[in-house]
């Protein structure tokens with residue numbers, strides 16, 4: 001397997017890092033996280049257009065650039081590094097993934113160009129109040145309404161950018177079905193009649209979630225009705241790998257900032273970084289973050305190559321990143337001392353992201369179990 | 378006096394005097410006079426000279442009948458312990474009773490922008506001018522300074538002596554024009570600590586505690602009590618929802634002067650909620666979760682017993698073993714483990730906060746408050762150093778500043 005970044009990729013990363021550092025300093029993150037939407041359409045459209053970010057992995061035939069997960073994961077890592085407040089994960093990972101994995105050619109032609117150009121902000125609504133991330137837990141009901149149209153009734157929760165997306169891909173269950181059978185994906189416009197969207201209060205204020213209520217909402221099928229289980233499962237693998245890459249970006253940033261602070265802060269007449277316990281903590285953080293990076297990068301390559309072990313590798317990467325990010329966040333606050341516990345210090349913004357990402361799409365226990373299901377089968 | 382006798386006596390006294398329709402302050406005056414509010418304190422000062430080990434017996438009887446105790450939470454008990462150990466008769470007369478009744482609120486003015494772990498490097502200046510001490514400088518992370526009537530102040534009185542020898546300890550009136558407290562917001566959204574600016578603030582000479590230049594020894598007493606008490610934080614500011622005037626007044630106290638401590642039980646991890654949360658989530662059968670809960674309960678129960686061993690040693694007049702110094706560090710371990718388990722139980726709901734979050738946001742508050750435990754009152758790293766150097770007698774870090782005049786010691790540029 002090709003595993004390692006090319007010169008072009010490294011260049012892409014460093015350009016992106018510069019761009020994002022300028023565009024998304026902590027002051028901007030704090031401004032946006034206090035808004036209900038969590039991002040701004042104009043600003044996001046311009047940024048996206050400048051770099052073609054949502055087009056990145058959409059095939060050229062559908063208005064995209066045709067890159068793979070290697071490139072997409074670079075973008076996510078860099079966005080995680082700066083806590084970019086934008087509907088990127090929802091649009092470029094979840095909705096794009098669902099459409100690419102489930103949609104017919106015609107549906108792709110209809111939906112993807114708008115996403116690629118940045119006109120359409122999209123998301124995927126799958127989990128519900130029960131907070132389970134597996135398709136089998138789906139209860140939202142889809143009933144045929146004639147003429148190839150369907151009606152949706154029920155609710156979804158934990159929907160990334162669900163209250164602001166223009167297009168919502170919805171996982172729903174056909175009449176009389178159970179488990180992984182009878183599941184279908186649908187598309188619904190964000191302003192569809194009968195759809196009620198409520199933003200949720202989140203620990204991680206930089207990533208907005210919503211609860212959606214569907215009351216007889218008219219929906220168009222995406223892919224073959226009843227056949228959503230496999231494309232959805234694939235989309236979740238992609239989501240786990242992409243989130244792992246986003247997380248290691250944040251973890252690395254925390255690690256670097258904490259180390260810089262320790263070198264600057266003087267106690268007992270010397271920089272606190274000169275205390276051996278601080279050095280050991282810093283070294284442990286490096287080990288944690290580098291291991292998680294290795295796993296995340298490998299998993300991205302495994303996605304591009306459709307590796308046979310992919311289900312286990314994706315979960316491994318997510319679990320590893322979750323533990324590393326949370327541990328790094330705990331250390332980072334500790335290294336800052338009292339100031340690390342304040343609102344005005346930026347460390348808690350990443351701590352919150354680490355906590356949210358830890359459980360998003362399933363916590364480390366959940367993913368370790370999935371890993372074992374694959375490897376111990 | 379043995380346990381049964383103490384139990385009988387306190388029970389009889391409570392049955393004769395406890396009345397939930399009494400006023401809170403009036404009741405606490407009765408506790409101060411009877412000695413049952415702080416039975417391990419000296420008889421001369423509102424106590425009964427009971428061994429510390431019997432205090433839980435008295436507390437149990439209070440709980441049994443639902444009686445409210447003396448005001449205990451906050452810095453007040455650190456102030457009381459410091460005054461009992463180092464204060465003059467005047468300090469004791471003036472302050473102890475109002476500490477117990479809750480009429481006065483206290484804060485601890487130790488940490489500064491440039492000195493937290495190295496608190497002996499304080500640069501707030503105290504100068505004797507005419508007939509009073511004049512204080513100039515800045516303190517930080519001062520919990521409840523915005524409510525406080527009095528502060529425990531560590532300030533530098535001599536810059537030519539080594540850092541530990543140039544400090545003095547004062548009781549400062551927080552309600553004077555030279556003292557300005559500006560709340561600082563914390564990562565959990567509360568604003569219970571403050572920046573405190575001292576500009577020509579005044580302290581009368583009789584409010585010096587200990588001798589001039591011996592402030593470090595006094596501060597060490599305060600800090601030792603703070604660290605020993607770390608275990609008690611979990612029950613601070615919980616209050617009772619029972620009907621009755623005294624409970625209402627206690628709830629009002631918790632909502633106002635005790636407000637800075639509202640999140641303190643959450644900061645300790647709320648181990649008490651774990652089992653009920655797991656049951657409510659229908660997860661008690663999950664073998665992975667069961668292991669994690671069992672590990673947490675092992676840690677937290679053993680920590681309680683460790684604290685109890687330390688108290689027992691004290692009661693029997695034996696020197697405390699290492700168990701007395703470990704409690705604060707262990708409290709950090711418990712809090713962090715509890716945050717992990719709460720996350721695991723909450724699952725996806727751990728993403729949510731405020732009214733959308735589990736238990737109306739309480740779980741989110743735990744997750745965002747726990748990081749304070751390993752910082753406040755001396756960081757885990759400092760606790761480990763203390764354990765290694767003082768308990769285990771491992772060689773100390775070289776300390777080139779120990780004998781140098783303080784003015785020559787390198788410090789943070791920003792302070």
Ligand SMILES: Cc1cc2nc3c(=O)[nH]c(=O)nc-3n(C[C@H](O)[C@H](O)[C@H](O)COP(=O)(O)OP(=O)(O)OC[C@H]3O[C@@H](n4cnc5c(N)ncnc54)[C@H](O)[C@@H]3O)c2cc1C
Pocket residue numbers: 265267268272275277278334335336337338339341484485486487488489490491492493494495517518519520521570749752753754755756757758759762
């Ligand atoms: C919720 C809360 C309430 C507080 N309330 C009060 C209060 O009421 N009054 C008050 O005076 N203070 C209060 N504090 C301050 C607290 O005591 C200090 O924050 C703490 O002592 C750490 O000091 P610092 O913040 O300056 O961190 P620093 O001392 O700068 O520490 C930074 C990092 O360096 C590490 N470090 C420092 N020295 C060493 C060493 N020798 N070896 C190894 N590692 C080291 C620390 O462990 C930490 O990880 C409060 C703090 C919090 C979080």
